[in-house]
Amino acid sequence: MRKRSSGVDRRKLLAGSLSLIALSGVSTVIAKRGSLLPPPKGNRVVVLGGGYGGVTAAKYVKKEVPEADVILIEKNQLFVSCPLSNHYLVGLIDYGQLCFPYNRLHTKYGVKVVNDVVADIDLPKRRVYLSRGYIDYDYLILSPGIEYDYDSAPYFKEANWYYPGAFRPGSEHLYLRRLLEEFEGENIVFTVPKMPYRCPPAPYERAALVLSYIKENGLKAHMYFIDANEYPPVLRDGFMKAYEDFYRGMATYITGATIKDVDLGTRKIKTDKGEVRFDFGSLIPPMRAPKLLEDIGLIYGREKWVRVNPMTFETKVRNVFVIGDSCESYLPKSGYAANSQAKVVARIVASRIRGKEYGGELIQHGVCYAMVNLKSAIMLEVEYKYNIKTKEITKVLREDNTWKVSTAKRYYEWARGLWRDMFF
Amino acid sequence: MDRRDFLKTCTAVAAASLASPSFFSSLVEAQEGKFKVYKKALLVDKNGNPIKPEDIDPRKQYIFFYPHRATPCLLTNLGKEVPPAKVKLSDGTSYNWQGGVGPKKSIVAYSAICSHQFSHPTPEFSFINYYPENIPSKIVKRGGVIQCCAHLSVFDPAQGAKVIDGPAPFPLTAIVLSYEDGKLYALGTLGKELFEDFFDMFKPDLRKLYRSTRKAKKLVDRCEVIEVEEYAKEVIRC
Numbered sequence: 217m218r219k220r221s222s223g224v225d226r227r228k229l230l231a232g233s234l235s236l237i238a239l240s241g242v243s244t245v246i247a248k249r250g251s252l253l254p255p256p257k258g259n260r261v262v263v264l265g266g267g268y269g270g271v272t273a274a275k276y277v278k279k280e281v282p283e284a285d286v287i288l289i290e291k292n293q294l295f296v297s298c299p300l301s302n303h304y305l306v307g308l309i310d311y312g313q314l315c316f317p318y319n320r321l322h323t324k325y326g327v328k329v330v331n332d333v334v335a336d337i338d339l340p341k342r343r344v345y346l347s348r349g350y351i352d353y354d355y356l357i358l359s360p361g362i363e364y365d366y367d368s369a370p371y372f373k374e375a376n377w378y379y380p381g382a383f384r385p386g387s388e389h390l391y392l393r394r395l396l397e398e399f400e401g402e403n404i405v406f407t408v409p410k411m412p413y414r415c416p417p418a419p420y421e422r423a424a425l426v427l428s429y430i431k432e433n434g435l436k437a438h439m440y441f442i443d444a445n446e447y448p449p450v451l452r453d454g455f456m457k458a459y460e461d462f463y464r465g466m467a468t469y470i471t472g473a474t475i476k477d478v479d480l481g482t483r484k485i486k487t488d489k490g491e492v493r494f495d496f497g498s499l500i501p502p503m504r505a506p507k508l509l510e511d512i513g514l515i516y517g518r519e520k521w522v523r524v525n526p527m528t529f530e531t532k533v534r535n536v537f538v539i540g541d542s543c544e545s546y547l548p549k550s551g552y553a554a555n556s557q558a559k560v561v562a563r564i565v566a567s568r569i570r571g572k573e574y575g576g577e578l579i580q581h582g583v584c585y586a587m588v589n590l591k592s593a594i595m596l597e598v599e600y601k602y603n604i605k606t607k608e609i610t611k612v613l614r615e616d617n618t619w620k621v622s623t624a625k626r627y628y629e630w631a632r633g634l635w636r637d638m639f640f
Numbered sequence: 641m642d643r644r645d646f647l648k649t650c651t652a653v654a655a656a657s658l659a660s661p662s663f664f665s666s667l668v669e670a671q672e673g674k675f676k677v678y679k680k681a682l683l684v685d686k687n688g689n690p691i692k693p694e695d696i697d698p699r700k701q702y703i704f705f706y707p708h709r710a711t712p713c714l715l716t717n718l719g720k721e722v723p724p725a726k727v728k729l730s731d732g733t734s735y736n737w738q739g740g741v742g743p744k745k746s747i748v749a750y751s752a753i754c755s756h757q758f759s760h761p762t763p764e765f766s767f768i769n770y771y772p773e774n775i776p777s778k779i780v781k782r783g784g785v786i787q788c789c790a791h792l793s794v795f796d797p798a799q800g801a802k803v804i805d806g807p808a809p810f811p812l813t814a815i816v817l818s819y820e821d822g823k824l825y826a827l828g829t830l831g832k833e834l835f836e837d838f839f840d841m842f843k844p845d846l847r848k849l850y851r852s853t854r855k856a857k858k859l860v861d862r863c864e865v866i867e868v869e870e871y872a873k874e875v876i877r878c
Binding site for chain 1: 779806
């Protein structure tokens with residue numbers, strides 16, 4: 217099969233473009249509209265996705281190369297954080313604390329923020345199509361996060377109308393909190409998809425926090441925690457000890473289970489390890505990179521994530537990078553990891569704009585915290601250092617599985633620091 | 641460094657060089673743009689008396705606010721002579737850090753605003769702290785470091801606060817100290833400053849503490865030194 221110079225198959229590219237336009241309901245006329253912005257004076261960097269990765273990438277590229285034209289494309293007007301959203305679910309923080317406007321990226325750093333939906337990307341032409349026209353780029357940083365993978369688990373789609381997975385920021389969390397507040401007892405079910413998925417400790421933290429909330433509110437309830445994995449993939453010892461110490465008899469942990477169906481009429485989940493009836497729940501579906509990335513030829517076959525150079529995040533197409541949850545990387549998928557990866561890519565892009573390849577050390581750093589009850593938390597740190605010249609990779613992994621109140625306080629500061637880094 | 645700043649620096653350094661001529665001449669020569677002179681500020685104890693080097697306990701950590709009324713700094717006695725060090729930055733530039741001051745050349749000071757994501761001591765919490773030898777860091781398993789527990793950046797105060805672990809992109813800003821006639825003074829900063837962003841990020845908090853950002857930004861000529869444990873309700877170590 218003949219490949220274009222970009223490394224993307226043309227037939228697949230065209231098919232992808234057409235199907236995406238049809239699926240998104242965007243007329244082909246839109247793709248024919250003109251350029252949304254006048255041509256830049258210098259290099260233009262387009263960043264797609266205003267989450268942890270995209271915001272950080274846009275800010276840091278602009279900081280490093282102020283003369284570059286940096287465009288951040290995001291469909292929502294406000295940023296809403298998924299990290300700390302479990303705190304919101306159980307009433308530890310207000311929803312407003314998770315929300316940030318994008319305006320400072322423009323007023324302080326000069327990033328142009330475009331609120332629009334991406335209809336298509338033409339990699340050979342280096343052009344992003346939006347609903348209102350197109351934007352050409354020299355460098356493209358894609359950070360679109362995740363989509364729920366209903367193709368591999370169709371029964372989740374309707375189930376999520378009633379019992380949200382709440383792994384995408386926004387109304388899902390608001391509704392799940394309302395369900396929890398209205399819950400008066402009986403059976404709860406939480407499901408965890410098989411790895412990889414966004415923020416590995418989050419389902420386990422959510423289970424612990426909801427159990428703690430139930431205890432605190434004196435509700436008579438039992439949780440069925442249906443996990444497609446054999447154990448928590450991170451902080452295993454900390455979570456298992458906390459479940460044992462705090463929630464013995466309050467929950468049944470069903471591990472290595474495959475969900476076969478969700479019957480909303482009878483409120484039953486059928487698994488290969490038995491059937492569970494429930495009154496309230498959070499059903500977290502499997503996840504994948506957004507289909508847009510498949511449609512433009514960056515995902516192969518039945519794969520769900522974009523293969524990138526794991527230390528530089530460059531795809532097979534030069535000057536096109538994928539960061540955050542959408543890519544396959546060493547770090548667990550998380551907001552903090554996306555923030556760290558964005559800085560790596562910003563450094564590489566800035567160097568190339570200045571006409572040279574970055575030759576220093578590239579560091580990816582991940583720190584994750586997880587609550588185990590309403591007051592205490594555990595945490596982990598993982599770091600990969602990559603020396604471009606020697607090609608050596610050094611890994612550091614530290615887990616603190618002893619739950620502490622002070623770790624929960626660090627957790628808040630961890631999040632506040634990230635938000636400062638992105639928006640100030 | 642523009643012409644006005646350069647002249648200001650030269651004037652201040654000329655005065656300061658009376659205390660340690662060799663240090664300051666090499667300082668200004670080697671680090672244009674990295675050394676910034678502020679008001680010369682006397683470090684005093686809680687009673688308003690000049691703090692004596694022997695009162696700075698190597699097993700403790702101290703805080704003072706310099707060069708602005710609201711910008712916290714950590715003061716420590718490393719308990720041994722600390723020689724000057726060359727501090728290299730990731731952009732390839734470098735500067736010469738002065739080393740310790742005082743009779744034993746063991747006293748150092750750094751801005752307590754973490755160069756990663758701006759954690760700093762507040763009246764509620766101190767997540768960034770000095771770990772003396774008797775309280776080793778659980779991250780790097782040793783004392784004699786400054787560590788931030790929010791994202792685990794670790795700095796070496798004996799090496800100009802260079803980053804020895806974690807995500808911080810550059811060292812803590814050094815506070816240039818001088819020791820004259822038994823008294824300790826702060827003279828300026830050395831390295832990458834974060835004050836402008838700090839005032840921007842923490843505007844609401846600073847308004848609560850100082851009534852206005854203008855008051856928080858006021859430059860000081862006298863700094864009260866107290867133990868961090870007295871300043872913050874909770875000192876969080878890791």
